[in-house]
Amino acid sequence: MRYLSLYQEGNSLLHKIDPITKLLFVIIAILVPIIINTLTMALAFFIISTLLVFVARAFKRTLPIISFSSLVIITVLFIQGLFYLKNQTPFFTLGPFVFYKEGLLYATGIAIRIFNIINAVAVLIFTTKPSDLIEALVKKGVSPKIGYVFSSVLQIIPQMMSIVDTILDAQKARGLETEGSFTKRAKAFIPLIGPAVLNSLISTKERAMALEVRGFNSKKKKTFLNEVPYNKYSNVLQVALIAILVFSIIWRIISW
Amino acid sequence: MVNLVVEHLKYRYPLGNELALEDISFEVKKGEFIGIIGENGSGKSTLCQAIVGLVPNFYKGAYGGKVLVKEIEVAQSDVSEISSYVGIVFQNPFTQITGSKLTVYEEVAFGLENLGIPREEMIKRIEESLKLLRLFEYRHFNPFELSGGQMQRLAIASVIAMKPDILVLDEPTSQLDPQGSEEVFQAIQDLAKNGMTIIIAEHKIEKIASYADKIILLHKGKLVDFDTPEKIFSREDIEEYGIVPPVYTRICKSLNVKNEAGFYPVTLEQVYYELVKVYG
Ligand SMILES: Nc1ncnc2c1ncn2[C@@H]1O[C@H](COP(=O)(O)OP(=O)(O)OP(=O)(O)O)[C@@H](O)[C@H]1O
Ligand SMILES: [Mg+2]
Numbered sequence: 001m002r003y004l005s006l007y008q009e010g011n012s013l014l015h016k017i018d019p020i021t022k023l024l025f026v027i028i029a030i031l032v033p034i035i036i037n038t039l040t041m042a043l044a045f046f047i048i049s050t051l052l053v054f055v056a057r058a059f060k061r062t063l064p065i066i067s068f069s070s071l072v073i074i075t076v077l078f079i080q081g082l083f084y085l086k087n088q089t090p091f092f093t094l095g096p097f098v099f100y101k102e103g104l105l106y107a108t109g110i111a112i113r114i115f116n117i118i119n120a121v122a123v124l125i126f127t128t129k130p131s132d133l134i135e136a137l138v139k140k141g142v143s144p145k146i147g148y149v150f151s152s153v154l155q156i157i158p159q160m161m162s163i164v165d166t167i168l169d170a171q172k173a174r175g176l177e178t179e180g181s182f183t184k185r186a187k188a189f190i191p192l193i194g195p196a197v198l199n200s201l202i203s204t205k206e207r208a209m210a211l212e213v214r215g216f217n218s219k220k221k222k223t224f225l226n227e228v229p230y231n232k233y234s235n236v237l238q239v240a241l242i243a244i245l246v247f248s249i250i251w252r253i254i255s256w
Numbered sequence: 257m258v259n260l261v262v263e264h265l266k267y268r269y270p271l272g273n274e275l276a277l278e279d280i281s282f283e284v285k286k287g288e289f290i291g292i293i294g295e296n297g298s299g300k301s302t303l304c305q306a307i308v309g310l311v312p313n314f315y316k317g318a319y320g321g322k323v324l325v326k327e328i329e330v331a332q333s334d335v336s337e338i339s340s341y342v343g344i345v346f347q348n349p350f351t352q353i354t355g356s357k358l359t360v361y362e363e364v365a366f367g368l369e370n371l372g373i374p375r376e377e378m379i380k381r382i383e384e385s386l387k388l389l390r391l392f393e394y395r396h397f398n399p400f401e402l403s404g405g406q407m408q409r410l411a412i413a414s415v416i417a418m419k420p421d422i423l424v425l426d427e428p429t430s431q432l433d434p435q436g437s438e439e440v441f442q443a444i445q446d447l448a449k450n451g452m453t454i455i456i457a458e459h460k461i462e463k464i465a466s467y468a469d470k471i472i473l474l475h476k477g478k479l480v481d482f483d484t485p486e487k488i489f490s491r492e493d494i495e496e497y498g499i500v501p502p503v504y505t506r507i508c509k510s511l512n513v514k515n516e517a518g519f520y521p522v523t524l525e526q527v528y529y530e531l532v533k534v535y536g
Contacts (some may be wrong), residue, residue: 131358151355151356151357152355155355155358206346213335213344214370215371217334220336221372222372224375225361225365
């Protein structure tokens with residue numbers, strides 16, 4: 001079944017940790033290096049999140065994202081290495097270009113921060129089913145309606161794409177050109193928009209009624225079929241994570 | 257025991273010029289199987305929606321009279337509250353799948369979670385309804401992987417799990433192929449045998465003839481008749497309401513074969529019974 005998700009089945013330690021803890025980690029891995037804006041802190045979190053990517057056995061899937069963003073990073077290295085305002089100490093030369101230590105260090109700092117964020121997010125999305133994350137958030141008090149919107153979109157978009165595929169196949173079977181140049185494909189696609197949109201408008205009313213009769217607007221306190229089967233240390237982890245955040249804020253205020 | 261009372265029900269849609277329902281009154285007893293028939297636009301869907309309170313709580317508009325389900329007046333109650341007394345299944349199986357659940361099992365849980373049913377009770381009800389609708393073996397499937405007939409049975413299971421006393425179905429098989437329709441009718445019949453009150457709007461006249469205890473005949477928003485299939489289909493003026501009686505009835509009419517009460521048979525079994533009496 002097609003479902004918009006990057007989740008990969010697995011049984012790593014991180015698969016067993018509950019979604020909220022992982023989400024909390026992502027937030028902290030992003031915030032703390034901003035609050036305490038030192039290269040050491042950035043490096044520390046970069047090392048932790050990189051280790052977690054390995055623990056999650058998600059390195060292979062993270063690599064393409066890392067390589068793609070490396071292209072950007074290399075440009076930054078070039079520009080800052082050559083032109084950073086505080087450049088003073090030449091580091092090495094490449095033909096006519098002189099790279100400076102200050103600029104390179106600055107760019108490295110940026111690189112480490114970006115890779116840290118990518119790794120932290122990768123740990124979350126590759127080891128967590130989106131539906132589990134959404135349900136966990138609803139259990140924490142996010143409105144069930146918002147939860148419904150996200151979880152249904154994840155399924156309905158692929159569903160609609162497969163309907164479009166079916167119609168395109170049908171058109172192909174009737175000899176309409178649906179492949180080739182952009183204009184050809186656009187021509188095949190445009191006639192689909194009308195029926196597809198109309199169809200979904202009509203079904204929206206019926207879906208709204210169907211949800212209504214299944215208690216979607218019920219004022220009762222919601223219960224959940226799925227229990228949290230995650231490991232018992234997650235509370236400890238969450239408290240620890242929040243403590244780190246609080247300490248870093250205090251540290252920042254004291255050392256101002 | 258009476259469990260649905262409709263009294264002088266009147267209704268006009270917000271943008272409608274004419275009454276979609278006009279002075280409708282009838283009573284349904286527990287466990288009865290009621291068919292609603294009538295030509296296109298006669299008000300079948302509107303009546304179904306009024307029984308579950310979608311009219312006038314979802315569609316506003318001008319409303320008069322009363323619908324009482326187990327002595328609760330539906331117009332005065334929340335639709336979600338009513339859902340544990342009376343459930344409804346619509347035409348299109350696709351639009352009744354919530355789309356937010358990844359398995360058939362979880363899909364049935366959707367309504368129960370919203371009503372705040374405790375987890376153990378939820379599991380019990382999910383498994384009961386899936387078994388009743390013969391979907392238990394598909395419980396780990398994604399709802400969108402099911403066939404049309406299975407999907408519609410899932411819609412029914414999801415509603416049944418909320419333990420309504422009455423199940424209303426609005427042309428539940430109109431979008432299904434013959435096999436899918438057959439599956440769904442079979443399932444509805446099973447439910448009826450279990451004592452559930454069934455109210456079904458349906459164009460498939462032979463199905464209604466063989467399953468329904470009584471039929472509501474609607475025309476232009478008015479209740480023309482509420483009686484047994486034999487009486488309804490034996491009406492001389494039936495075709496004026498856009499209804500073509502079952503083929504057995506038409507044959508018996510041309511052969512003038514009537515039952516003891518003086519009405520034409522409506523099912524194969526009844527025809528057989530009458531013919532055996534005549535020819536031995
Ligand atoms: N949303 C609406 N707004 C205004 N008028 C409506 C609306 N829905 C239905 N009607 C009108 O109410 C009347 C009854 O419609 P209803 O859908 O109940 O008929 P039906 O018997 O279910 O027909 P069908 O066999 O086509 O399903 C019709 O005249 C119809 O045009
Ligand atoms: Mg209708």
